[in-house]
Amino acid sequence: MDRIRLDKWLWAARFYKTRSLAVQEIGKGRVLVNEQPAKPARELTVGDLVSVRKDDPPLEVRVRELSGVRGPAVVARRLYEETPESMAARERAAELRRLAPEPALDIAAGRPTKRDRRRIDMLRGK
Template sequence: MDDPRLDKWLWSVRVFKTRPEATAACRAGKVFIGELEAKPGRDIHVGETVTVRVGVVTRTLKVVGLPKSRVGAKLVPDFMQDLTPPAEYERAKQATLEHMLARDRGQGRPTKKNRREMGRLFGFD
């Protein structure tokens, strides 16, 4: 079987929702194979380590298999092994939380009502 292109592999193992997104990420320098920046048309081989920056998370993936087309979510572990440290996912959760709590510029300090709502959200009351 011919080795697939990198962008096609990233799409088929559900790292990106669409193949053009995977191609754009490769061109933007967000995808590395080993220590080298990878182009979307590069062939990928079993055993290689791929590092992908998706949003605020830097995922580290090991190529275990080469699917012929996009696979279902339950079959993804047959084709890749996720080596991303748990701290990276915690950092993403923290960034999401900070985004939720961010106030628009010029709103000033939270009101008493806002503080009570935040307290209820985090279980301080």
């Protein structure tokens, strides 16, 4: 096997739970092959660069092996190799998320009371 459909490979590599989900995400433009938009029937070869935008930042992987069969996660992990740039970007994003302040800390007293809403309305000129 020297070529395989993109949607089938994404399913076999366990990026998506079903092939139909892979097709939907490809159709939305969230999957790029060699930095270009692709269609589900696009044929992949070993060495292609696939960018999957499931999270932020996108995951960029290089195709190492081709398989049309969905196997265990250990086997699926051997189908691709993440690029060093992608790993560095994911680590930076994880560090930024870890250092970011908790959003709930901005809400000191919860929802505004009726009295607070009246004051807000007065400030806004209503």
